[in-house]
Amino acid sequence: MLKKIDKAQLFLEDHLHLFQCPVCSQAFESVENHQVFCRGGHQFDLSKKGTLFLLQKSVPSEYSRDMLLARQRLAESGLWTTLLDKIQSLIKHPEGVLLDIGCGEGSHSAYLKKKGHNGPIIGFDISKEGINLAAASHEDIFFLTADLARSPFASLQYDTLLNILSPSNYSEFDRLLKKDGQVIKVVPNPGYLKELRSLQKESKQSYSNAQVVEKFEEHYSTVRKVSVKYTFHLPDELVEDFVHMTPLGWHIKEDFDNIRTKLKEITVDLLILIGESEDSA
Ligand SMILES: [Zn+2]
Known part of the structure; x- marks a missing residue:
């Protein structure tokens, strides 16, 4: 071994x-x-x-190990399965090189690998904690700590750029993507985690992805949009993990016994954007 x-x-x-x-x-x-x-x-x-650590200097991460472990448990419980199966079906080059941009603790990459992505998968994140947990938990994926703004990846080598609920950098995407490659970006739809939003005390503005989608559409000559919406039954023992999973939940003060009665089901409402560039045809 x-x-x-x-x-x-x-x-x-x-x-x-x-x-x-x-x-x-x-x-x-x-x-x-x-x-x-x-x-x-x-x-x-x-x-x-x-793993490789390729940041010029350490960046203080807002992602604690507890939060990353919570995300990992939720991923293992199947929270993202429907989304990831859909993404897998959209990947044009399953034998190609996939770069998971902002991979966090690596669960998404690990799922795609397990489900048959044959090509190499490389996952990176700016969070060293995330990469450490990813590398400790998953085999057959290369994980590294790196910054998308100074990315340590060679030009025109990547068939698939995967960018799930994480910031983009389109000039870097252009540099990295092969001529017939695909960018697959996932952004929230307005109903995403609405049960969690409804627990927030402050009057919340409803989320709109319009600007992000518009920017994506401006950038790629061919854009497909696929909505994925499903209800996830949240087991009681994962409610606390769920609340800690995203910044949305960090300020919720309510008692967990109360919250448990309100978070039996979770709405996962996401938009998958698939971009390809002109000279890819
Ligand atoms: Zn050098």
Whole structure:
């Protein structure tokens, strides 16, 4: 049984061309003794868990380990299954390289891998805590801590860019995406987690995704939109995890016995945006 760090080294040996140096943007040249070297002489160490840390400096994360564990338990309970099955059916290149942008604790990537995405999957997030948990929990995916604004990925190498409920950077997306690649972005629809919103004391403005969708449509010559809406039966023991899962719930002060009676069912209402560029045809 290979150690995680050795598995990660083997992955990098085979896929070094997918990455570039986050400092000087030159290609990665070699990987040996659990270290990666770029042509400009920068060097990065693989962690014991088999991840790379490629941030220029640590970013304080709003995502605590408790919150990440809550997300992981919810994912394991099947909260995202319907969404992810839909996404999988939309992926044009299941043998291609998929980059999960803002992968958090890695549950989405892990599900897609388990369900048969044959190509390599790379997941990254700016949260080191998230990446540590992802790498500890899942096999066969390469996870790294990195910043989308200075992303350590090589140009024109990615068949699928997956961006689930996480910020985008379209100029980076353009740089990374292969000519016939797909960007699959998931944004909330107005009904998303409405049961949780209704618990908030402050008068909340109803959420609209119009601006995000408009920006996406401006950017890609071909855009498909697929809505996914379903009700998830929330088991009592996951109610607390659910409330802690997103910033929406962080300010809720209500007693959990009360909340449990109100959160029996959760509405998952999301919009999948699939973008392809003109010269992809
Ligand atoms: Zn470099």
